[in-house]
Amino acid sequence: MKADVSLEHLYRVFTKPENNDSTLAKIERHLSDNLSDFLSQHVVTKKTSLEEIEQDFREYLVPESPVFVSSHAQDLLDKLVSHSVNTSSPTFIGHMTSALPYFHLPLAKLLVGLNQNLVKIETSKAFTPLERQTLGMLHGLIYKRETNFYDQYLHSAKDALGAFCSGGTIANLTALWVARNKILGPNEHFAGVAKEGLFAAYQHYGIDDMGLMSSKRGHYSLGKAVDVLGLGRKNMLAVGQGSQVLKPEEALRVGKEYQARGKKLLAIIGIAGTTETGHVDPLEELSEVAKELGTWFHVDAAWGGATLFSSTHRSVLKGIDKADSVTIDAHKQMYVPMGAGMVLFKDPKSSNTVRHHAQYILREGSKDLGSTTLEGSRNGMAMMLYSSLHILGRRGYELLIDRSMQMAVKFAQLIQQTEHFELITPPTLSLLTYRLCPQHLSNMAEASDQQMAEVNSQLDTLTVSVQKQQREAGKSFVSRTRIETESYKGISTTVFRVVLANPLTTEDDLRAILEEQVTLAKNTKIWQELSKQSIERIA
């Protein structure tokens, strides 16, 4: 329904909330009263193909005339909400998005109501010290420095304990930008890479390549970082065929070989919770390797960082305090809405390698947060984490983390106890991977190479088919990926991947997911074919 085109109408849109019985007000009340009920009532995907959904989003002209908010709100429900993903569903265990604490709903409103811009104090005021404090708390969780240290650096204009950003990708990029600018930094004969550029820096330092090293499970953002920073994707050294972690001895060997060829190793990336399997690299040992190779040590703890809240499990991350920089995402295991990434620096002076100023903001000596961040204008997401840290507390987070770990262990047991399933990678943090494998093929590790390859390929087809069907049925969601495992001689297999981080997920949910998968599988053609196979043991 068209609305007036008049300034008076627009003033109302800026100043008058919707009536209590308007569609948007009803949506809001429903969200507030019972989010889970709202989602199960409105996220009712009938259209299964994306192409069908796209039909509602084909118009490319900006609509000419204003419409009433309520009429648009109904459109949102019909076209958008109904075909969204219920990421908070207890049976949506395929990605790192989960149910959120309720208080984030009103806080989201407060955030938009205040609409601060964190790039500078003039548009954020108390949000600036709040963000610095929140970064300090995460810094303290990782590095556990003494009170004096935080007294000196928490609010220092010349230093930064870290940076808030939109997510782990920008956090990783920021860390490696800082590292690159430090390692190719200025000296008495050279103004540094930031000023002179990478070509001049390579010439000055006498190198022709610079690279990063991580396990093969390194996040794809690392590939983007070597591209953006000018290092080149061929210098992303992904080490360890078939292994889920970066083995220190292999890291040392590969690093020394790389250096022996006259190349510069910029950083070793330790992963604390790989995206695909949840594995944690041996951080303590890798920090030693980094020291021996004379390189930066970055830990990508986007997923696993929150494990530090747990007294029981934090030792898995032993050595993280040796990292020069650490990435953590609060929108993962800290149950904060999307958009809350962070990078922390061991040395509060590190980020001075990327410090910049402008005339109208970020003036020299100011405490404006934008002076050392990759992003410019940013919203006050730090408040969401600040509030979560206070409302849940370390012990609240600990309970949540411990519960997730327990659920992963339980799910692994279920998988091993249920006919036709094979656990591929054991629960590490709260992730695991598995696949369907008809029971009579369970001794496949004994097959000949050729048969193993053939059967695996059929199983891959089965996994893809079941994963897609289950997603489209809409009751539950697991994701899938391809990984190499040592048990299958390093060949790639397609697997289901689950993340057990939703505190509302029960054992019954997990049982139902497995049952549905078996039922779906048995209706596929490939299952019939597999039933004719049997393993011929190699002599």
Next chain:
Amino acid sequence: MKADVSLEHLYRVFTKPENNDSTLAKIERHLSDNLSDFLSQHVVTKKTSLEEIEQDFREYLVPESPVFVSSHAQDLLDKLVSHSVNTSSPTFIGHMTSALPYFHLPLAKLLVGLNQNLVKIETSKAFTPLERQTLGMLHGLIYKRETNFYDQYLHSAKDALGAFCSGGTIANLTALWVARNKILGPNEHFAGVAKEGLFAAYQHYGIDDMGLMSSKRGHYSLGKAVDVLGLGRKNMLAVGQGSQVLKPEEALRVGKEYQARGKKLLAIIGIAGTTETGHVDPLEELSEVAKELGTWFHVDAAWGGATLFSSTHRSVLKGIDKADSVTIDAHKQMYVPMGAGMVLFKDPKSSNTVRHHAQYILREGSKDLGSTTLEGSRNGMAMMLYSSLHILGRRGYELLIDRSMQMAVKFAQLIQQTEHFELITPPTLSLLTYRLCPQHLSNMAEASDQQMAEVNSQLDTLTVSVQKQQREAGKSFVSRTRIETESYKGISTTVFRVVLANPLTTEDDLRAILEEQVTLAKNTKIWQELSKQSIERIA
């Protein structure tokens, strides 16, 4: 007040909204009923110094135990909200943040309630086509291609009309990353900069430097971009002493000189609305210069892009459709909350120079938005813009833009009519700069160089002092910057900078701001000193 440390308590936090009479529920109702009243009641800065505010944010340990939401909510009001900035105040005209339409408050809740992740379809579904459509609408606004074009590209898996991102800085960086990877792209003898790195690319293409060109008013994000991308800050060619725009003939001359020295010009940046003065570069002519120099043409329309909604004013941006890429921020003149930047590409194939894949998401052929974005996981901010475009419509935006322009013209008139003020840069788009200058010094342009420098320096001190005092008094806010102007022979002067984009700002507000500034000025010591000065005309 401490809460239980139990899973039962935590489940409640995840599943039960706050009681109707809880502090957070009250905050929320107040926000919903009357945002402006909420802000004027709670944003009551008594502490003027940042150091005083920091006292409330000194603790660096994560709080050990959970607390009740209400007790934390009260803390938020006392420590955070009270010392925030009322960015929606009609007298807060110092930055690009303004009042927002009311519907964004409930939408913010919907966004968090849905908590989609736009990196991939599996966690966003209808949000993916929605974001593509929204980008398409902005593309259509700029490039006005035919229906067939959008039918073909809007939802194409192999192409992207642009990318959503957290803000203009990431948008500019993305555009220049794409440009760098295209210009140093692969050929039959070389795998391209993305794979081989910048050093190898420079060697292959026989260059030792690559640079960007913009006017001296180029946004500081361009400096970050040349740093991050490895070009080096010395290759940021900021052209035109004393001028607010990039003059085509000067751009051509500087570009040719640069190229004659064997260097590669990566891109010319045309600015549509400089951050400091609102000036728009002659885009049409600059596109010709870019063509002649054989370089990428990027337009930073983070501020000014929305001017395209206005039939009256859009011609100011003539030539923007010649740009290879354009940056626009919806959180500026499109009245969307912070965090809605965009880059648009003329050629839907452009962003393939940065396309990347991963095993578990962004698979080849998928429509996952993350395949060509710099950021990874992202929230569904595109919905806020989508809703704004529908609810306000082009004609609604047109009214708002036209009104902002009129207000800027009115304010300029007020400044010129009011004793002791000097307009420094005229209203361009809705920005202008001015300063206090005692009436008897108004003929300063006639002074000797030495006296001009002396008096200007005193006026600078005055401007800084008045701007700070006004900000601290808390009734209104204008920002300040330093710019070079032709009228003062290119020397830098400190000026007040205002952005007239808040539709709730009235002429009375503007009059009151000037009155307060004169009052504050007259109480300064420097005013007394200035009153003793008189201009000695040069012979």
